[in-house]
Amino acid sequence: MKVKQILRSSLLFLTPVVLLLLGWEIVATLKIINPVLISRPSEIFPLLYKMIMPKTRSFLGHSIFLDIYTSLYRLLYAFIIAVASGVGLGMLMGRNKFVYRFFDPLITVLMPIPGIAWAPIFMLWLGFGDPTIITVGALAAFFPIVYNTAAGVRSVEKKLIWSASSMGANEKTIFLKVLLPWSTPYIFTGFKLALARGWRTVIAVEMIAASLFGLGFMIFDARDYLRPSIIYAGIIVLVVIYFLIENVVKLIEKRTIEKWGMVRS
Amino acid sequence: MRITRSQMIKAFCSVLPFLIVIGLWELAVDINIVSSRLVPSPSLIALKFHRLITPKPILLDILCMSFYRLILGYALGVSVGISLGILMGVSKFLDRVFSPLLSLLISVPTLAWVPLLLVTLGPGEETVIIAIFLGSFFPIVYNTLNGIRSVSKHHIWASHIMGADKATVFFEVLLPGSLVSIITGLRLAIGYSWRALVGAEMLAAGISAGVGQMIYAAKAFNDVAAMFAGLVIIAIGGLLLDRLLMDPIERRTVEKWGLVKER
Amino acid sequence: MKKVKVQAIDLNKTFGSGNDRVVAISDFNLEVKENEFTVLVGPSGCGKSTFLYMVAGFEKPTSGKILLDGKPITKPGPDRGFVFQEFVLYPWRTVLSNVTFGLEIAGVSKKAARERAMRLIEMVGLNGFENAFPHTLSGGMKQRVGIARALAYDPEVLLMDEPFGSLDAQTRKVMQGELIRIWEKMKKTVIFVTHSVIEATYLADKIIVMTARPGRVKGVIDVDLPRPRDYTGKKYLKIREKVLGLLEEEVMKSLGKTPTRAQ
Numbered sequence: 001m002k003v004k005q006i007l008r009s010s011l012l013f014l015t016p017v018v019l020l021l022l023g024w025e026i027v028a029t030l031k032i033i034n035p036v037l038i039s040r041p042s043e044i045f046p047l048l049y050k051m052i053m054p055k056t057r058s059f060l061g062h063s064i065f066l067d068i069y070t071s072l073y074r075l076l077y078a079f080i081i082a083v084a085s086g087v088g089l090g091m092l093m094g095r096n097k098f099v100y101r102f103f104d105p106l107i108t109v110l111m112p113i114p115g116i117a118w119a120p121i122f123m124l125w126l127g128f129g130d131p132t133i134i135t136v137g138a139l140a141a142f143f144p145i146v147y148n149t150a151a152g153v154r155s156v157e158k159k160l161i162w163s164a165s166s167m168g169a170n171e172k173t174i175f176l177k178v179l180l181p182w183s184t185p186y187i188f189t190g191f192k193l194a195l196a197r198g199w200r201t202v203i204a205v206e207m208i209a210a211s212l213f214g215l216g217f218m219i220f221d222a223r224d225y226l227r228p229s230i231i232y233a234g235i236i237v238l239v240v241i242y243f244l245i246e247n248v249v250k251l252i253e254k255r256t257i258e259k260w261g262m263v264r265s
Numbered sequence: 266m267r268i269t270r271s272q273m274i275k276a277f278c279s280v281l282p283f284l285i286v287i288g289l290w291e292l293a294v295d296i297n298i299v300s301s302r303l304v305p306s307p308s309l310i311a312l313k314f315h316r317l318i319t320p321k322p323i324l325l326d327i328l329c330m331s332f333y334r335l336i337l338g339y340a341l342g343v344s345v346g347i348s349l350g351i352l353m354g355v356s357k358f359l360d361r362v363f364s365p366l367l368s369l370l371i372s373v374p375t376l377a378w379v380p381l382l383l384v385t386l387g388p389g390e391e392t393v394i395i396a397i398f399l400g401s402f403f404p405i406v407y408n409t410l411n412g413i414r415s416v417s418k419h420h421i422w423a424s425h426i427m428g429a430d431k432a433t434v435f436f437e438v439l440l441p442g443s444l445v446s447i448i449t450g451l452r453l454a455i456g457y458s459w460r461a462l463v464g465a466e467m468l469a470a471g472i473s474a475g476v477g478q479m480i481y482a483a484k485a486f487n488d489v490a491a492m493f494a495g496l497v498i499i500a501i502g503g504l505l506l507d508r509l510l511m512d513p514i515e516r517r518t519v520e521k522w523g524l525v526k527e528r
Numbered sequence: 529m530k531k532v533k534v535q536a537i538d539l540n541k542t543f544g545s546g547n548d549r550v551v552a553i554s555d556f557n558l559e560v561k562e563n564e565f566t567v568l569v570g571p572s573g574c575g576k577s578t579f580l581y582m583v584a585g586f587e588k589p590t591s592g593k594i595l596l597d598g599k600p601i602t603k604p605g606p607d608r609g610f611v612f613q614e615f616v617l618y619p620w621r622t623v624l625s626n627v628t629f630g631l632e633i634a635g636v637s638k639k640a641a642r643e644r645a646m647r648l649i650e651m652v653g654l655n656g657f658e659n660a661f662p663h664t665l666s667g668g669m670k671q672r673v674g675i676a677r678a679l680a681y682d683p684e685v686l687l688m689d690e691p692f693g694s695l696d697a698q699t700r701k702v703m704q705g706e707l708i709r710i711w712e713k714m715k716k717t718v719i720f721v722t723h724s725v726i727e728a729t730y731l732a733d734k735i736i737v738m739t740a741r742p743g744r745v746k747g748v749i750d751v752d753l754p755r756p757r758d759y760t761g762k763k764y765l766k767i768r769e770k771v772l773g774l775l776e777e778e779v780m781k782s783l784g785k786t787p788t789r790a791q
Binding site for chain 2: 012013014015016017020038101102103105106108109110112113114116117118119120121123124125199200203204207208216219220222223228231232234235238239242243246
Binding site for chain 2: 584585586603604605606608609610612614616618619620629630633634661662663664677681
């Protein structure tokens with residue numbers, strides 16, 4: 001019975017979470033730890049509701065949806081830029097040994113640098129707000145895409161290319177009909193990693209480079225008001241968004257690569 | 266250690282791109298394609314490094330502070346992470362209790378916890394250390410858990426029939442069997458820790474020297490050379506941690522046992 | 529008259545419940561005499577490995593019981609030795625320490641354990657490899673270690689689950705000869721599972737043919753030939769034909785077809 005299964009697994013999932021929230025509420029109410037510091041679930045959820053409704057005057061002055069929307073569109077632009085530049089370079093690297101040998105060491109050294117470390121420089125060059133946040137986000141998302149795309153193209157078995165050439169295919173055809181389809185799962189993995197990295201970076205950079213909107217900014221700014229309940233509310237929103245994005249990606253995966261049987265374990 | 270000719274050629278090939286980039290970069294700044302106020306030339310960056318070392322070894326202070334925080338946070342993450350991972354791997358009950366909580370918490374970007382830490386712990390060392398802990402904790406728990414789960418049933422059976430009790434199975438089969446995964450977790454965690462360190466230092470206003478702090482502070486003075494120097498330190502630091510720390514561990518254990526392909 | 533070493537009485541094993549129920553073995557009765565080499569053959573999925581797992585104590589019967597020296601088997605223990613098809617050696621232990629594992633557990637002194645292990649390593653023909661790690665060995669060598677390991681702590685019965693199934697045809701043949709050589713030295717009760725009739729006829733004192741699932745005993749064939757046996761000998765081939773006839777009927781049944789060979 002599918003319904004029974006779903007109910008059962010939801011229950012298993014929720015029970016520890018609910019117990020934790022209860023314990024939290026009790027600890028805060030009994031003042032075991034200073035409630036100013038940890039706030040209570042019973043405060044957070046109503047606050048969250050208030051923040052969602054644009055009409056009621058929460059301290060933000062605007063609905064939290066605006067912050068969510070801002071962070072998301074920054075992520076989207078960053079992602080698009082990263083894809084546009086990363087896939088191209090990745091494919092070139094995969095196809096041409098010299099391009100690969102040139103860029104690979106550079107990527108190896110630059111990739112581990114956290115996005116937020118780039119932020120001050122870009123803030124100096126591009127100022128506060130969207131330009132910096134989107135650029136740094138794109139930078140963070142760029143590396144996984146190049147890396148994985150290159151890995152994908154490089155992993156094509158020579159024999160697949162040979163058989164296509166012997167059937168008369170030219171470079172362009174080989175690219176479109178052999179390299180591209182083969183690399184798709186790798187590219188997809190790169191996309192997933194890029195989204196994750198980009199999201200983390202956008203939120204982090206917003207903390208120092210945003211001036212009005214954005215989830216990262218909202219959470220960081222709230223520390224000045226000594227109202228941790230806002231921070232918790234923000235964190236909950238982050239969890240929900242992550243959950244949503246993850247499921248959208250899974251859905252896309254199901255409809256495309258899994259259907260074609262090309263998932264790499 | 267004997268270095269072969271082919272190894273030297275390989276090393277040179279890896280360094281060549283950097284030399285080319287640095288060369289072009291220096292040229293671009295020197296002939297003013299890019300303003301040196303916005304982009305420092307490599308020579309200016311080198312000069313900055315020089316100033317950080319003499320007359321006073323400021324760089325040493327910075328690195329020591331950062332590494333101190335890194336080690337504490339990482340050690341905390343490793344000890345709590347491996348313990349919890351093992352407990353969850355061995356006890357189905359604990360797994361059911363903690364899995365939902367972990368899967369919720371892992372979806373929060375590490376740095377998003379920092380404002381909370383700032384409010385509860387203040388803008389000091391503890392915030393950075395706990396942030397590092399949070400960064401390293403998750404990959405370690407999950408990889409440890411997976412490692413224990415991945416030990417094949419037959420390997421456990423083989424020890425049972427030889428008379429092994431639960432403790433023996435744990436120490437002689439489960440632990441060594443999960444080592445590959447645990448090391449993967451440790452590897453991932455050191456990278457995450459380094460990144461958390463840099464980010465937390467930039468957000469925690471009250472701390473003294475630090476790698477991330479250096480970059481952020483440099484911005485206030487528009488000191489681009491210092492900012493780039495900081496980036497270089499971050500890049501090299503991250504690379505060294507991975508290669509110098511993890512490779513020897515891997516070589517002595519999982520590579521020796523043939524469980525991982527040798528580089 | 530040889531003593532009965534292992535006895536299965538009205539054995540039943542069912543997996544799963546409700547619609548996913550699988551009856552692996554039903555009404556299974558068997559007697560294995562001391563120091564006899566008994567081989568179980570049967571079509572795929574007939575439950576022969578399941579039976580072996582129950583003798584080992586890895587699985588428990590749904591009903592019925594298995595007796596070893598008159599005492600019921602409830603869990604795995606060092607009175608039995610097990611050799612797996614996939615070798616199941618511990619990659620982090622050398623050949624020597626894989627073999628001494630059972631002795632370590634039994635609390636035997638390091639010196640005595642090493643001595644005994646070295647004797648076994650020599651007997652299986654792996655002299656000189658005692659300090660090698662499993663991943664450096666070939667399939668045949670790995671299985672020799674498996675056999676040495678199972679015999680090290682002197683079990684009452686040796687259980688072998690398609691031990692040569694992962695080896696290539698050449699190595700397999702060699703190992704069959706080696707196994708008989710070792711067995712004649714150690715004189716143990718052996719229960720050996722295979723789906724190869726050639727192998728069964730070469731090795732066994734007694735061949736037990738199992739039916740398709742749910743597995744029962746279809747027939748028992750005594751093989752009274754002296755060893756080492758000739759794969760091309762007339763008597764050997766006759767017995768082989770006989771076993772094949774019984775087996776083919778069951779294989780066809782498990783595929784849902786009618787047999788072609790006359791009984």
